Amino acid sequence: MKNMKYSDKIHLVGRIGSLMSIGIMLGIPAIVCSTYDLWPSFGEVMSIGGGVLAMFIPTAVSEVFSYTPILGSACYLAFITGNVMNLKLPCAISAMEIADVTQGTEAGDAISTVAIAASSMLTMVIIAIGVVLLVPLQPILGLPAVKTATAYMLPALFGGMFLGMLTNKNAGEYVIHGKLLATVAPIAVLLIVNFFITPIAGKEGMAMLAEIPFTVFCAWVLYKKGIIKVELAKKPDAEPVEERKEEA
Protein backbone atom coordinates (compact mmCIF):
# COMPACT_ATOMS: atom_id res chain seq x y z
CA MET A 1 0.00 0.00 0.00
CA LYS A 2 2.94 2.34 0.77
CA ASN A 3 4.15 2.32 -2.83
CA MET A 4 0.73 3.02 -4.28
CA LYS A 5 -0.12 6.35 -5.87
CA TYR A 6 -2.35 8.63 -3.75
CA SER A 7 -5.26 8.37 -6.15
CA ASP A 8 -5.14 4.55 -6.11
CA LYS A 9 -4.85 4.52 -2.31
CA ILE A 10 -7.72 6.92 -1.65
CA HIS A 11 -10.01 5.05 -4.05
CA LEU A 12 -9.07 1.73 -2.46
CA VAL A 13 -9.84 3.06 1.02
CA GLY A 14 -13.07 4.64 -0.30
CA ARG A 15 -14.20 1.38 -1.87
CA ILE A 16 -13.37 -0.67 1.22
CA GLY A 17 -15.19 1.98 3.30
CA SER A 18 -18.24 1.75 1.03
CA LEU A 19 -18.34 -2.03 1.32
CA MET A 20 -17.86 -1.75 5.08
CA SER A 21 -20.79 0.70 5.28
CA ILE A 22 -23.00 -1.66 3.29
CA GLY A 23 -21.93 -4.42 5.68
CA ILE A 24 -22.86 -2.29 8.70
CA MET A 25 -26.18 -1.21 7.15
CA LEU A 26 -27.17 -4.83 6.62
CA GLY A 27 -25.29 -6.18 9.65
CA ILE A 28 -27.27 -4.28 12.28
CA PRO A 29 -30.67 -5.57 11.05
CA ALA A 30 -29.13 -9.07 10.78
CA ILE A 31 -27.90 -8.97 14.42
CA VAL A 32 -31.28 -7.71 15.66
CA CYS A 33 -33.20 -10.29 13.61
CA SER A 34 -30.96 -13.16 14.79
CA THR A 35 -31.12 -12.14 18.44
CA TYR A 36 -34.89 -11.63 18.61
CA ASP A 37 -35.83 -14.18 15.93
CA LEU A 38 -37.43 -11.57 13.71
CA TRP A 39 -36.09 -12.64 10.32
CA PRO A 40 -38.47 -11.50 7.59
CA SER A 41 -39.02 -13.73 4.58
CA PHE A 42 -36.97 -12.96 1.46
CA GLY A 43 -40.19 -12.38 -0.49
CA GLU A 44 -41.47 -9.93 2.12
CA VAL A 45 -38.29 -7.83 1.96
CA MET A 46 -38.08 -7.95 -1.82
CA SER A 47 -41.74 -7.19 -2.46
CA ILE A 48 -41.42 -3.85 -0.66
CA GLY A 49 -37.67 -3.35 -1.00
CA GLY A 50 -37.84 -4.02 -4.74
CA GLY A 51 -40.38 -1.25 -5.17
CA VAL A 52 -38.31 1.15 -3.10
CA LEU A 53 -35.18 0.20 -5.05
CA ALA A 54 -36.99 0.76 -8.36
CA MET A 55 -38.01 4.20 -7.13
CA PHE A 56 -34.57 5.20 -5.88
CA ILE A 57 -32.12 3.49 -8.27
CA PRO A 58 -32.53 6.01 -11.13
CA THR A 59 -32.11 8.97 -8.77
CA ALA A 60 -29.19 7.44 -6.88
CA VAL A 61 -27.32 6.41 -10.05
CA SER A 62 -27.88 9.76 -11.74
CA GLU A 63 -26.65 11.55 -8.60
CA VAL A 64 -23.44 9.51 -8.57
CA PHE A 65 -22.70 10.34 -12.21
CA SER A 66 -23.66 14.00 -11.80
CA TYR A 67 -21.99 14.83 -8.48
CA THR A 68 -18.85 12.66 -8.53
CA PRO A 69 -17.04 14.86 -11.09
CA ILE A 70 -17.41 17.74 -8.62
CA LEU A 71 -16.76 15.72 -5.45
CA GLY A 72 -13.76 13.76 -6.76
CA SER A 73 -12.56 10.92 -4.54
CA ALA A 74 -14.64 12.41 -1.70
CA CYS A 75 -17.60 10.79 -3.47
CA TYR A 76 -17.31 7.68 -1.25
CA LEU A 77 -17.64 9.60 2.02
CA ALA A 78 -20.32 11.86 0.54
CA PHE A 79 -22.52 8.96 -0.53
CA ILE A 80 -21.88 6.97 2.66
CA THR A 81 -22.82 9.86 4.94
CA GLY A 82 -25.57 11.26 2.72
CA ASN A 83 -27.00 14.78 2.47
CA VAL A 84 -24.93 15.25 -0.68
CA MET A 85 -26.79 18.18 -2.20
CA ASN A 86 -27.54 20.19 0.92
CA LEU A 87 -24.29 19.62 2.78
CA LYS A 88 -21.43 17.81 1.06
CA LEU A 89 -21.41 19.56 -2.34
CA PRO A 90 -21.55 23.10 -0.88
CA CYS A 91 -18.74 22.16 1.51
CA ALA A 92 -16.57 20.84 -1.32
CA ILE A 93 -17.23 23.80 -3.64
CA SER A 94 -16.67 26.39 -0.92
CA ALA A 95 -13.51 24.66 0.36
CA MET A 96 -11.99 24.59 -3.15
CA GLU A 97 -12.75 28.31 -3.49
CA ILE A 98 -11.25 29.16 -0.08
CA ALA A 99 -8.12 27.06 -0.68
CA ASP A 100 -7.66 28.53 -4.18
CA VAL A 101 -7.63 25.13 -5.85
CA THR A 102 -9.55 24.00 -8.90
CA GLN A 103 -12.21 21.39 -9.37
CA GLY A 104 -11.00 18.46 -11.47
CA THR A 105 -7.37 18.81 -10.36
CA GLU A 106 -5.49 16.67 -7.82
CA ALA A 107 -5.36 19.51 -5.30
CA GLY A 108 -9.08 20.19 -5.77
CA ASP A 109 -9.79 16.53 -5.22
CA ALA A 110 -7.73 16.37 -2.00
CA ILE A 111 -9.25 19.58 -0.57
CA SER A 112 -12.73 18.33 -1.39
CA THR A 113 -12.00 15.13 0.57
CA VAL A 114 -10.63 17.11 3.53
CA ALA A 115 -13.75 19.32 3.59
CA ILE A 116 -16.24 16.48 3.26
CA ALA A 117 -14.50 14.31 5.86
CA ALA A 118 -14.45 17.20 8.34
CA SER A 119 -18.10 18.01 7.62
CA SER A 120 -19.18 14.36 7.98
CA MET A 121 -17.37 14.01 11.30
CA LEU A 122 -18.96 17.18 12.64
CA THR A 123 -22.43 16.04 11.54
CA MET A 124 -21.95 12.72 13.30
CA VAL A 125 -20.85 14.51 16.48
CA ILE A 126 -23.83 16.93 16.36
CA ILE A 127 -26.32 14.10 15.84
CA ALA A 128 -24.72 12.23 18.76
CA ILE A 129 -25.11 15.37 20.90
CA GLY A 130 -28.72 15.57 19.69
CA VAL A 131 -29.28 12.00 20.90
CA VAL A 132 -27.81 12.80 24.32
CA LEU A 133 -29.83 16.03 24.62
CA LEU A 134 -32.96 14.62 23.00
CA VAL A 135 -35.32 15.59 25.82
CA PRO A 136 -34.12 19.13 26.64
CA LEU A 137 -33.63 20.08 22.96
CA GLN A 138 -36.99 18.88 21.69
CA PRO A 139 -39.07 21.94 22.75
CA ILE A 140 -36.57 24.38 21.21
CA LEU A 141 -36.04 22.58 17.91
CA GLY A 142 -39.76 21.87 17.70
CA LEU A 143 -40.69 25.59 17.64
CA PRO A 144 -42.78 26.52 14.56
CA ALA A 145 -40.25 29.22 13.54
CA VAL A 146 -37.40 26.67 13.59
CA LYS A 147 -39.46 24.25 11.50
CA THR A 148 -40.29 27.00 8.98
CA ALA A 149 -36.64 28.06 8.73
CA THR A 150 -35.59 24.45 8.20
CA ALA A 151 -38.07 24.06 5.34
CA TYR A 152 -36.30 26.89 3.48
CA MET A 153 -32.76 25.63 4.01
CA LEU A 154 -32.09 24.83 0.34
CA PRO A 155 -32.89 28.29 -1.12
CA ALA A 156 -30.95 29.87 1.76
CA LEU A 157 -28.02 27.68 0.80
CA PHE A 158 -28.20 28.05 -2.97
CA GLY A 159 -28.52 31.87 -2.97
CA GLY A 160 -25.12 32.31 -1.39
CA MET A 161 -23.44 29.37 -3.06
CA PHE A 162 -24.58 30.19 -6.59
CA LEU A 163 -23.69 33.88 -6.29
CA GLY A 164 -20.14 32.80 -5.48
CA MET A 165 -20.15 30.52 -8.53
CA LEU A 166 -21.61 33.22 -10.79
CA THR A 167 -19.02 35.82 -9.91
CA ASN A 168 -15.98 33.54 -9.76
CA LYS A 169 -14.14 33.52 -13.09
CA ASN A 170 -11.14 31.54 -11.87
CA ALA A 171 -10.54 27.98 -13.04
CA GLY A 172 -7.09 27.16 -11.71
CA GLU A 173 -4.45 28.38 -14.12
CA TYR A 174 -7.17 29.82 -16.36
CA VAL A 175 -9.70 32.62 -16.20
CA ILE A 176 -13.05 32.07 -17.94
CA HIS A 177 -15.00 35.01 -19.34
CA GLY A 178 -18.68 34.72 -20.24
CA LYS A 179 -19.24 31.19 -18.93
CA LEU A 180 -22.77 32.06 -17.80
CA LEU A 181 -23.83 32.31 -21.45
CA ALA A 182 -23.50 28.54 -21.60
CA THR A 183 -26.39 28.24 -19.13
CA VAL A 184 -28.97 30.23 -21.16
CA ALA A 185 -30.13 27.42 -23.48
CA PRO A 186 -30.03 24.72 -20.74
CA ILE A 187 -32.15 26.90 -18.42
CA ALA A 188 -34.62 27.54 -21.26
CA VAL A 189 -34.91 23.81 -21.95
CA LEU A 190 -35.36 23.07 -18.25
CA LEU A 191 -38.19 25.61 -18.01
CA ILE A 192 -39.89 24.18 -21.09
CA VAL A 193 -39.67 20.65 -19.68
CA ASN A 194 -40.87 21.86 -16.28
CA PHE A 195 -43.92 23.71 -17.61
CA PHE A 196 -44.94 21.52 -20.55
CA ILE A 197 -43.71 17.97 -19.87
CA THR A 198 -43.03 17.16 -16.20
CA PRO A 199 -42.16 19.15 -13.06
CA ILE A 200 -38.43 18.97 -12.33
CA ALA A 201 -38.71 19.27 -8.52
CA GLY A 202 -37.80 15.90 -7.02
CA LYS A 203 -36.04 14.78 -10.21
CA GLU A 204 -33.03 17.09 -9.97
CA GLY A 205 -30.48 14.27 -10.16
CA MET A 206 -31.91 12.99 -13.45
CA ALA A 207 -32.28 16.52 -14.80
CA MET A 208 -28.60 17.10 -14.07
CA LEU A 209 -27.66 13.99 -15.98
CA ALA A 210 -29.29 15.49 -19.07
CA GLU A 211 -28.16 19.07 -18.45
CA ILE A 212 -24.46 18.29 -17.95
CA PRO A 213 -23.78 17.14 -21.55
CA PHE A 214 -26.07 19.87 -22.89
CA THR A 215 -24.27 22.59 -20.90
CA VAL A 216 -20.88 21.20 -22.02
CA PHE A 217 -22.12 21.24 -25.63
CA CYS A 218 -23.35 24.85 -25.36
CA ALA A 219 -20.04 25.86 -23.73
CA TRP A 220 -18.12 24.11 -26.55
CA VAL A 221 -20.07 25.94 -29.28
CA LEU A 222 -19.70 29.33 -27.56
CA TYR A 223 -16.00 28.67 -26.87
CA LYS A 224 -15.33 27.75 -30.51
CA LYS A 225 -17.18 30.87 -31.67
CA GLY A 226 -15.00 32.97 -29.32
CA ILE A 227 -17.96 34.12 -27.24
CA ILE A 228 -16.72 32.36 -24.11
CA LYS A 229 -13.05 33.19 -23.64
CA VAL A 230 -10.57 31.15 -21.59
CA GLU A 231 -7.34 32.93 -20.77
CA LEU A 232 -4.26 31.97 -18.84
CA ALA A 233 -4.30 33.57 -15.40
CA LYS A 234 -1.43 35.52 -13.85
CA LYS A 235 -0.33 36.97 -17.18
CA PRO A 236 -0.36 40.77 -17.38
CA ASP A 237 -1.90 40.71 -20.85
CA ALA A 238 -3.53 37.33 -21.07
CA GLU A 239 -4.22 36.19 -24.58
CA PRO A 240 -6.78 33.58 -25.56
CA VAL A 241 -5.25 30.13 -25.05
CA GLU A 242 -6.66 28.84 -28.32
CA GLU A 243 -4.65 31.46 -30.22
CA ARG A 244 -1.52 30.74 -28.21
CA LYS A 245 -1.71 27.09 -29.14
CA GLU A 246 -2.12 27.89 -32.81
CA GLU A 247 0.91 30.18 -32.75
CA ALA A 248 2.97 27.43 -31.14
Place this chain on the structure above:
Amino acid sequence: MTLSSILNGKLMYTSVIVGLLLIFLLCALMLKMAWARCIELGVPREKIMDAVKSSVIFSIVPSVSIVIGLFSLAAVLGVPWPWFRLSVVGAVSYELMVADMVATGAGFESIAALSASNDPSQLGAIMFVMSIGIMAGIVTVTFFGKKIQTSMTGFRERNGAWGALATNCFTLAMMVVFLPVQVLKGPVFTATLLTSALVTALHGVIIKKTGWKWLSNFVLADSLILGMVASVFFANLFA
Protein backbone atom coordinates in the same frame (compact mmCIF):
# COMPACT_ATOMS: atom_id res chain seq x y z
CA MET B 1 -40.09 -8.46 23.77
CA THR B 2 -42.01 -5.42 22.64
CA LEU B 3 -41.13 -3.28 19.62
CA SER B 4 -40.18 -0.35 21.83
CA SER B 5 -37.91 -2.41 24.09
CA ILE B 6 -36.03 -3.81 21.08
CA LEU B 7 -35.77 -0.42 19.35
CA ASN B 8 -34.38 1.25 22.48
CA GLY B 9 -32.53 -1.79 23.83
CA LYS B 10 -28.85 -2.23 24.69
CA LEU B 11 -28.16 -4.40 21.64
CA MET B 12 -29.46 -1.76 19.26
CA TYR B 13 -27.46 1.00 20.95
CA THR B 14 -24.27 -1.10 20.99
CA SER B 15 -24.55 -2.13 17.31
CA VAL B 16 -25.28 1.44 16.22
CA ILE B 17 -22.45 2.96 18.26
CA VAL B 18 -19.94 0.40 16.92
CA GLY B 19 -21.15 0.99 13.33
CA LEU B 20 -20.95 4.76 13.66
CA LEU B 21 -17.48 4.59 15.24
CA LEU B 22 -16.22 2.57 12.27
CA ILE B 23 -17.60 5.12 9.81
CA PHE B 24 -16.17 7.97 11.91
CA LEU B 25 -12.76 6.28 11.74
CA LEU B 26 -13.10 5.97 7.96
CA CYS B 27 -13.74 9.74 7.77
CA ALA B 28 -10.70 10.40 9.98
CA LEU B 29 -8.48 8.14 7.86
CA MET B 30 -9.53 9.76 4.58
CA LEU B 31 -9.11 13.22 6.13
CA LYS B 32 -5.56 12.33 7.18
CA MET B 33 -4.67 10.92 3.74
CA ALA B 34 -6.14 13.89 1.85
CA TRP B 35 -4.51 16.40 4.22
CA ALA B 36 -1.09 14.82 3.64
CA ARG B 37 -1.71 14.90 -0.13
CA CYS B 38 -2.61 18.62 0.01
CA ILE B 39 0.71 19.32 1.76
CA GLU B 40 2.58 17.22 -0.85
CA LEU B 41 0.91 19.20 -3.63
CA GLY B 42 2.02 22.47 -2.05
CA VAL B 43 -1.33 23.72 -0.75
CA PRO B 44 -0.43 25.99 2.21
CA ARG B 45 -1.38 24.60 5.62
CA GLU B 46 -3.32 27.78 6.46
CA LYS B 47 -5.50 27.36 3.37
CA ILE B 48 -6.28 23.74 4.24
CA MET B 49 -7.14 24.84 7.77
CA ASP B 50 -9.38 27.61 6.38
CA ALA B 51 -11.17 25.05 4.19
CA VAL B 52 -11.72 22.81 7.24
CA LYS B 53 -12.94 25.74 9.38
CA SER B 54 -15.35 26.86 6.68
CA SER B 55 -16.72 23.32 6.21
CA VAL B 56 -17.17 22.80 9.94
CA ILE B 57 -18.82 26.17 10.55
CA PHE B 58 -21.12 25.74 7.57
CA SER B 59 -22.08 22.16 8.53
CA ILE B 60 -23.49 23.14 11.94
CA VAL B 61 -26.88 24.43 10.74
CA PRO B 62 -27.70 21.60 8.28
CA SER B 63 -26.61 19.11 10.97
CA VAL B 64 -28.99 20.68 13.49
CA SER B 65 -31.77 20.30 10.91
CA ILE B 66 -30.91 16.58 10.77
CA VAL B 67 -31.32 16.47 14.57
CA ILE B 68 -34.82 17.94 14.11
CA GLY B 69 -35.54 15.04 11.75
CA LEU B 70 -34.20 12.65 14.36
CA PHE B 71 -36.94 13.76 16.77
CA SER B 72 -39.75 12.94 14.35
CA LEU B 73 -38.21 9.59 13.42
CA ALA B 74 -37.43 8.66 17.05
CA ALA B 75 -41.12 8.99 17.89
CA VAL B 76 -41.92 5.92 15.77
CA LEU B 77 -38.63 4.01 15.44
CA GLY B 78 -36.93 4.58 18.80
CA VAL B 79 -33.64 6.47 19.20
CA PRO B 80 -30.66 4.33 18.07
CA TRP B 81 -31.86 3.16 14.63
CA PRO B 82 -32.86 6.69 13.42
CA TRP B 83 -29.56 7.93 14.91
CA PHE B 84 -27.70 5.47 12.68
CA ARG B 85 -29.90 6.02 9.62
CA LEU B 86 -29.58 9.81 9.74
CA SER B 87 -25.81 9.69 10.33
CA VAL B 88 -25.36 7.33 7.37
CA VAL B 89 -26.91 8.10 3.99
CA GLY B 90 -30.52 8.42 5.17
CA ALA B 91 -32.95 11.32 5.10
CA VAL B 92 -36.03 11.75 7.28
CA SER B 93 -38.54 11.79 4.43
CA TYR B 94 -37.10 8.59 2.92
CA GLU B 95 -36.94 6.73 6.23
CA LEU B 96 -40.50 7.60 7.19
CA MET B 97 -41.83 6.76 3.73
CA VAL B 98 -40.13 3.34 3.63
CA ALA B 99 -41.11 2.44 7.20
CA ASP B 100 -44.67 3.43 6.34
CA MET B 101 -44.63 1.26 3.19
CA VAL B 102 -43.59 -1.81 5.21
CA ALA B 103 -46.17 -1.08 7.93
CA THR B 104 -49.05 -0.62 5.46
CA GLY B 105 -47.84 -3.68 3.50
CA ALA B 106 -48.20 -5.68 6.74
CA GLY B 107 -51.78 -4.48 7.22
CA PHE B 108 -51.23 -1.59 9.62
CA GLU B 109 -52.76 1.81 8.90
CA SER B 110 -49.37 3.58 9.12
CA ILE B 111 -45.95 3.33 10.76
CA ALA B 112 -47.42 5.29 13.68
CA ALA B 113 -50.11 2.62 14.09
CA LEU B 114 -47.47 -0.14 13.97
CA SER B 115 -45.41 1.72 16.56
CA ALA B 116 -48.47 2.19 18.80
CA SER B 117 -49.26 -1.55 18.57
CA ASN B 118 -45.75 -2.33 19.92
CA ASP B 119 -45.73 -5.43 17.68
CA PRO B 120 -42.09 -6.27 16.76
CA SER B 121 -42.91 -8.79 14.00
CA GLN B 122 -42.30 -6.31 11.14
CA LEU B 123 -39.14 -4.75 12.58
CA GLY B 124 -36.74 -6.96 10.59
CA ALA B 125 -38.49 -6.14 7.32
CA ILE B 126 -38.51 -2.41 8.13
CA MET B 127 -34.79 -2.34 8.94
CA PHE B 128 -33.74 -4.40 5.91
CA VAL B 129 -35.93 -2.52 3.44
CA MET B 130 -34.70 0.84 4.78
CA SER B 131 -31.10 -0.30 4.27
CA ILE B 132 -31.50 -2.01 0.89
CA GLY B 133 -33.66 0.71 -0.69
CA ILE B 134 -31.08 3.44 -0.26
CA MET B 135 -27.94 1.48 -1.15
CA ALA B 136 -27.92 2.16 -4.88
CA GLY B 137 -25.80 5.31 -4.49
CA ILE B 138 -23.10 3.61 -2.40
CA VAL B 139 -23.03 0.54 -4.66
CA THR B 140 -22.76 2.69 -7.81
CA VAL B 141 -20.00 4.86 -6.37
CA THR B 142 -18.08 1.75 -5.29
CA PHE B 143 -17.96 0.51 -8.89
CA PHE B 144 -17.80 3.76 -10.86
CA GLY B 145 -16.39 6.42 -8.48
CA LYS B 146 -12.76 5.90 -9.47
CA LYS B 147 -13.48 5.75 -13.19
CA ILE B 148 -15.51 8.96 -13.13
CA GLN B 149 -12.95 10.87 -11.06
CA THR B 150 -9.83 9.75 -12.94
CA SER B 151 -11.50 10.34 -16.32
CA MET B 152 -12.38 13.84 -15.21
CA THR B 153 -8.84 14.67 -14.02
CA GLY B 154 -7.32 13.12 -17.16
CA PHE B 155 -9.69 15.04 -19.44
CA ARG B 156 -8.85 18.34 -17.77
CA GLU B 157 -5.10 17.72 -18.01
CA ARG B 158 -5.25 16.67 -21.68
CA ASN B 159 -7.47 19.50 -22.88
CA GLY B 160 -5.93 22.63 -21.36
CA ALA B 161 -8.22 25.65 -21.63
CA TRP B 162 -11.16 23.68 -23.00
CA GLY B 163 -10.69 21.09 -20.23
CA ALA B 164 -10.89 23.86 -17.60
CA LEU B 165 -14.10 25.19 -19.15
CA ALA B 166 -15.68 21.74 -19.57
CA THR B 167 -15.03 20.74 -15.94
CA ASN B 168 -16.53 24.07 -14.87
CA CYS B 169 -19.70 23.07 -16.74
CA PHE B 170 -20.53 20.45 -14.09
CA THR B 171 -21.09 23.12 -11.43
CA LEU B 172 -22.83 25.30 -14.02
CA ALA B 173 -25.22 22.42 -14.80
CA MET B 174 -25.94 22.11 -11.09
CA MET B 175 -26.91 25.79 -11.04
CA VAL B 176 -28.98 25.37 -14.21
CA VAL B 177 -31.10 22.71 -12.51
CA PHE B 178 -31.34 23.80 -8.89
CA LEU B 179 -31.70 27.57 -9.24
CA PRO B 180 -34.88 27.59 -11.41
CA VAL B 181 -36.40 24.73 -9.38
CA GLN B 182 -36.05 26.74 -6.16
CA VAL B 183 -37.33 29.95 -7.76
CA LEU B 184 -40.35 28.16 -9.23
CA LYS B 185 -41.37 26.87 -5.81
CA GLY B 186 -42.83 30.27 -4.88
CA PRO B 187 -42.15 33.77 -3.56
CA VAL B 188 -40.85 32.68 -0.14
CA PHE B 189 -38.25 30.43 -1.80
CA THR B 190 -37.24 33.19 -4.23
CA ALA B 191 -37.03 35.88 -1.52
CA THR B 192 -34.98 33.56 0.72
CA LEU B 193 -32.63 32.76 -2.14
CA LEU B 194 -32.16 36.45 -2.95
CA THR B 195 -31.56 37.32 0.71
CA SER B 196 -28.89 34.66 0.93
CA ALA B 197 -27.26 35.97 -2.26
CA LEU B 198 -27.39 39.52 -0.86
CA VAL B 199 -25.69 38.40 2.38
CA THR B 200 -22.93 36.76 0.31
CA ALA B 201 -22.51 39.90 -1.79
CA LEU B 202 -22.30 42.06 1.35
CA HIS B 203 -19.62 39.77 2.76
CA GLY B 204 -17.69 40.20 -0.49
CA VAL B 205 -17.88 43.99 -0.20
CA ILE B 206 -16.81 43.93 3.48
CA ILE B 207 -13.87 41.61 2.76
CA LYS B 208 -12.77 43.82 -0.13
CA LYS B 209 -13.08 47.09 1.80
CA THR B 210 -11.54 45.89 5.09
CA GLY B 211 -9.18 43.14 3.97
CA TRP B 212 -10.72 40.77 6.56
CA LYS B 213 -9.85 37.53 4.79
CA TRP B 214 -10.93 35.48 7.82
CA LEU B 215 -14.51 36.49 7.07
CA SER B 216 -14.51 34.32 3.95
CA ASN B 217 -14.67 31.25 6.25
CA PHE B 218 -18.08 32.42 7.43
CA VAL B 219 -19.69 33.48 4.12
CA LEU B 220 -21.54 30.24 3.41
CA ALA B 221 -22.63 29.72 7.04
CA ASP B 222 -23.77 33.34 7.45
CA SER B 223 -25.73 33.36 4.19
CA LEU B 224 -27.39 30.08 5.18
CA ILE B 225 -28.36 31.23 8.69
CA LEU B 226 -29.51 34.73 7.68
CA GLY B 227 -31.37 33.32 4.67
CA MET B 228 -33.20 30.86 6.94
CA VAL B 229 -34.00 33.59 9.49
CA ALA B 230 -35.35 35.79 6.69
CA SER B 231 -37.47 32.88 5.40
CA VAL B 232 -39.51 32.97 8.63
CA PHE B 233 -40.29 36.65 7.94
CA PHE B 234 -41.09 35.99 4.27
CA ALA B 235 -43.28 32.99 5.15
CA ASN B 236 -45.40 35.30 7.34
CA LEU B 237 -45.32 38.11 4.78
CA PHE B 238 -46.51 35.94 1.87
CA ALA B 239 -48.85 33.76 3.96
